[in-house]
Amino acid sequence: MIERISHVTVLVRDYDEALDFYTNKLGFEKAEDSKMPSGDRWLTVSPKQGRDVQIVLQKPGKATFGDLTEEMLGRIGQGTAWAFKVDDCKKTCDELAKRGVKILSPPQDFGFAIEAMFADLYGNPYILMQPPAGRK
Template sequence: MYIIEDMTHVMIFVKDYNEALDFYTNKLGFVKVTDVIPTPGWRFLSVAPKGQGTEIILHMPNATIEGEAETQMETELIGKTPALMFKVDDCKKTCDELRSKGVMIIEEPFSAPYGIQALIVDLYGNPLWLIEHPK
């Protein structure tokens, strides 16, 4: 029997590679994992929180590579990615630091049954939850 063993990547659709890379590395503190151009017109770019195995692919729709129909569908998904969740040590301090870098906080830290959480969004409106588990 075959089983799914691990999640290695998630994809977020973006409008611009460089501005997305800047947001995720300089504002959120992620590291660039992969940045290659396998064929002309296509860039494979991924980031991840430091020490994290799962990479976030920052994908810019491209009609030259994918065709018009797929590009239109992907473009419509910019800012509508399902929520990603990230563990943090201190939700309030993390939000304060991110706010000082211009990151939009949609929901300030609040108590939930499983800890403290807050909702931020990336520069396109994709939801990113910050979760502080009870100590």
């Protein structure tokens, strides 16, 4: 049976620029970085306090996608609807903006959570979610 989500993938144009963004702008840590037998790179990052799920930074290539490579390259910047839990949505938005991260929507209180949205270097949108006080 399925136990849990361990990895999620975001398509990238360049491994090193993606690694730089996710580590230096978002404050994530590099979890894994190795060469696969196909010659592709296995590169993952995760939040410092959330290593149970890793984000695979994947550059579409022939070894992985074959004839679909061009189509997958066209999908860069069009994915994700992931939510990252934060303790203070406004403070996190302010810090990310100082680091040059594009904030798509400022923090808004929806009752069930305070949420904001930002984009990575390719335009992929992500949600910052602050649960109500007393909820984790």
